Amino acid sequence: MATQSIERVVHARETTATDxxxxxxxxxxxxxxxxxxxxxxxxxxxxxxxxALKPESETTIFPLTWLSSHFTLQAFASTLSTSDLxxxxxxxxxxxxxxxLVTVVLASMAAYAFSRIPFRGRGVLFWIILAGIMIxxxxxxxxxxxxxxxxxxxxxxxxxxxxxxxxxxAVFIFKQFFDGIPRDYDEAALMDGASRLRVYWQVLIPLAxxxxxxxxxxxxVAAWNNFIWPFIVITDTKMxxxxxxxxxxxxxxxxRYAQIMASAxxxxxxxxxxxxxxxxxxxxxxxxxxxx
Amino acid sequence: MxxxxxxxxxxxxxxxxxxxxxxxxxxxNELVGFGxxxxxxxxxxxxxxxxxxxxxxxSLYNWNLAGGGTSAFLGLxxxxxxxxxxxxxxxxxxxxxxxxxxxxxxxxLALALALLINRTIPAKWLFRLAFFAPFVLPVTVxxxxxxxxxxxxFGLINSTxxxxxxxxxxxxxxxxxxxxxxxxxxxxxTVGVNFLLYLAGLQQIPQDMYEAAAIDGAGAxxxxxxxxxxLLGRITTLIVILQVIASxxxxxxxxxxxxxxxxFVTRPVIQYIYETxxxxxxxxxxxxxxYVLFVLILVVTAGQFTLLQRQQRRGA
Numbered sequence: 001m002a003t004q005s006i007e008r009v010v011h012a013r014e015t016t017a018t019d020x021x022x023x024x025x026x027x028x029x030x031x032x033x034x035x036x037x038x039x040x041x042x043x044x045x046x047x048x049x050x051x052a053l054k055p056e057s058e059t060t061i062f063p064l065t066w067l068s069s070h071f072t073l074q075a076f077a078s079t080l081s082t083s084d085l086x087x088x089x090x091x092x093x094x095x096x097x098x099x100x101l102v103t104v105v106l107a108s109m110a111a112y113a114f115s116r117i118p119f120r121g122r123g124v125l126f127w128i129i130l131a132g133i134m135i136x137x138x139x140x141x142x143x144x145x146x147x148x149x150x151x152x153x154x155x156x157x158x159x160x161x162x163x164x165x166x167x168x169x170a171v172f173i174f175k176q177f178f179d180g181i182p183r184d185y186d187e188a189a190l191m192d193g194a195s196r197l198r199v200y201w202q203v204l205i206p207l208a209x210x211x212x213x214x215x216x217x218x219x220x221v222a223a224w225n226n227f228i229w230p231f232i233v234i235t236d237t238k239m240x241x242x243x244x245x246x247x248x249x250x251x252x253x254x255x256r257y258a259q260i261m262a263s264a265x266x267x268x269x270x271x272x273x274x275x276x277x278x279x280x281x282x283x284x285x286x287x288x289x290x291x292x
Numbered sequence: 293m294x295x296x297x298x299x300x301x302x303x304x305x306x307x308x309x310x311x312x313x314x315x316x317x318x319x320x321n322e323l324v325g326f327g328x329x330x331x332x333x334x335x336x337x338x339x340x341x342x343x344x345x346x347x348x349x350x351s352l353y354n355w356n357l358a359g360g361g362t363s364a365f366l367g368l369x370x371x372x373x374x375x376x377x378x379x380x381x382x383x384x385x386x387x388x389x390x391x392x393x394x395x396x397x398x399x400x401l402a403l404a405l406a407l408l409i410n411r412t413i414p415a416k417w418l419f420r421l422a423f424f425a426p427f428v429l430p431v432t433v434x435x436x437x438x439x440x441x442x443x444x445x446f447g448l449i450n451s452t453x454x455x456x457x458x459x460x461x462x463x464x465x466x467x468x469x470x471x472x473x474x475x476x477x478x479x480x481x482t483v484g485v486n487f488l489l490y491l492a493g494l495q496q497i498p499q500d501m502y503e504a505a506a507i508d509g510a511g512a513x514x515x516x517x518x519x520x521x522x523l524l525g526r527i528t529t530l531i532v533i534l535q536v537i538a539s540x541x542x543x544x545x546x547x548x549x550x551x552x553x554x555x556f557v558t559r560p561v562i563q564y565i566y567e568t569x570x571x572x573x574x575x576x577x578x579x580x581x582x583y584v585l586f587v588l589i590l591v592v593t594a595g596q597f598t599l600l601q602r603q604q605r606r607g608a
Contacts, residue, residue, distance in 0.1 A: 006417050026512065027411065030408050030411060031414075033408065034405075034408050034409065036417055037405070037419070038419055038423070039421040041422050041423055041426070041480070042422050044426075044437050044438065044441055045425070045426075045437070046479065047437075047440075047441065047448050048437045048440065060446045061446075062445075062446055062451070063451065063455065064446060064448065064451040064559060066296075074564060083334075083531045098484065102511060105331075106331050106332040106335055107332060108329075108330060109329070109332065110328060110329045110332035110333070112328055112493075113324075113325045113326075113327075113328035113329045117321050117324060117325035117328065118321055118325070119321050119322045119323075119325030119326055120322055121326075122325065125329060129332075129333075129336060132336060132340050132341075134593060135340060136540075136541050136585075136586065137470065137536060137541075137588045138541040138543060138562050139338075139541065139562075139565075139582045139583075139585055139586045139589070140343040140344065140347065140582070141348075141562075141565070141566070141582075141583055142347060142350070142565060142569045142575050142578045142579050143343040143344075143346040143347035143350055143579060143582075144339070144340075144343045145357075145569075145570075146355075147338075147339075147342065147343060147346060148349065148434075149357065155452065161381075162335070162338075163339045165339070166332065166335035166336040166338075166339050166340050168336070168340075170526070173524055196324050196328070200328070202497070204565065212385075221428060224430065225428070225430045225431065226430075227431045227542055227544040227548075228544055228562075229430060232566075232570065241432075242430060242432075243430035243432045244432070246430070246432040246433065246436065247432045247435075247548060249436075250436065252441070255364065257440060260434070260436055260440065261437070261440060264432075264433045264436040264437055265433075265434075267430060267432065267433050268428075268429040268430060268433040271428040271429060271430065272425060272428055272429070274428070275424070275425065275428045276421075279421075283488055283491075283492065286460075291582065
């Protein structure tokens with residue numbers, strides 16, 4: 001048996017030269033396939049940018065060309081000065097920031113109790129909250145709207161924010177993370193006379209910074225991109241968020257494609273910047289959600 | 293914050309002296325623990341649980357948005373009317389068709405991309421960025437860009453088709469093509485998430501499994517078939533579950549691309565709910581439709597989770 005495996009290793013060695021050639025060949029093949037797919041994937045964005053940089057009169061020339069007699073930022077400038085886009089930016093930033101802050105605080109507090117404080121009904125409560133992950137959000141729009149209407153929150157920031165702050169998934173992520181932190185840290189602080197609130201805020205939250213970042217960023221991007229809920233609860237143009245507001249530009253601009261593409265790119269920019277900055281947290285957050 | 297060994301030891305010592313005050317400590321724990329959960333619980337009850345119950349109640353009444361309340365108790369009347377409505381069934385069919393058409397691509401393409409990129413190739417980050425970037429765009433941005441690409445006549449896609457001598461296609465207005473266009477846009481927009489999840493899954497496969505297989509003479513292709521894909525089984529099930537849940541709730545991209553047209557051939561259930569609830573103001577009836585979709589999604593999810601558990605037991 002030993003000789004057999006040695007033979008195998010020898011056999012494997014012998015083939016490495018041709019293997020390496022083969023691998024090089026397949027690797028460059030894979031690279032070529034990927035390159036084609038990547039170009040295909042980026043074409044819509046590149047074309048949007050190209051259109052936005054053309055003078056309006058050149059966007060519908062036939063035959064189409066990627067070139068232009070003079071590229072210009074005119075479309076971006078007139079979008080920012082004539083549309084409500086700056087106001088929509090403000091609305092989107094305000095609501096998304098508040099939503100992610102409140103989500104982090106509410107979910108991490110609850111998770112702290114579920115992870116550290118023994119109290120009656122803890123197990124049952126945790127399961128009730130976890131079951132909430134199964135509730136499909138889009139299905140609730142009708143009763144949620146009726147509820148917001150009875151509160152008088154239609155066309156208000158509260159109306160956009162409140163239905164997006166209770167995230168069972170965030171509780172789950174924080175609970176997982178807290179469970180992984182050794183109890184020695186916070187128990188020692190407790191014995192030194194620190195209150196539970198101080199332990200939560202000054203011991204566990206700093207230690208759970210990666211979880212805070214993950215939840216905050218994922219919540220922010222989800223809130224920023226949420227279309228259906230603001231679309232339903234907001235009718236006043238001044239109160240719209242970017243995704244909802246942008247849906248109205250097509251009709252208001254008529255067929256001014258450069259301007260439409262400029263506003264689309266401006267609307268998508270913040271999310272792309274956030275992704276570029278927090279790539280690692282987003283990827284790890286998504287992957288972490290899969291583990292259990 | 294770091295604590296010295298001594299402090300920890302001291303704390304342990306003190307902890308052993310605690311039993312004397314166990315009674316009050318217990319009582320305090322009850323109160324403090326519940327206090328920490330309470331803020332979340334209030335938001336959760338108000339904006340998640342309460343709408344679920346309110347929706348059920350509304351679905352039994354001839355509920356009206358303007359009147360702001362219960363007008364006439366109908367029992368199961370809304371549901372009877374719903375099940376007799378051909379428009380509801382066709383909307384449900386469009387949602388299911390969308391799910392069936394898009395899910396295989398969103399799973400298999402994501403896996404293929406992850407497998408290709410997981411090999412040692414230069415500029416990995418660039419490829420990762422290219423395929424994931426569309427996912428972080430708001431749906432409206434995605435739709436504005438694709439409507440421009442799909443434009444009849446001088447849109448990029450049709451111009452390209454004309455340039456190479458092919459007939460043009462009315463991507464969004466031809467009833468035979470509109471759903472395919474919607475699926476194409478959805479794949480472009482969302483395949484990046486599944487792709488990232490697969491990449492994360494691939495990184496968890498221990499490298500020595502491949503080495504052992506290579507020594508046994510297994511080629512790259514059979515390594516993928518015999519090692520990688522079976523080991524990604526659990527992640528695949530999870531991705532399919534998440535994908536199906538999301539697809540059954542499809543609304544935004546269809547509504548913005550085609551408004552459910554042409555001639556309602558792409559209208560999904562959520563749009564049916566939206567239109568009966570917010571255009572016809574029949575919120576009781578719309579709640580009934582919501583509940584049918586809700587139950588459908590729960591049943592599908594529960595079924596898939598059972599499958600997942602069976603898979604895990606087999607794996608363990």
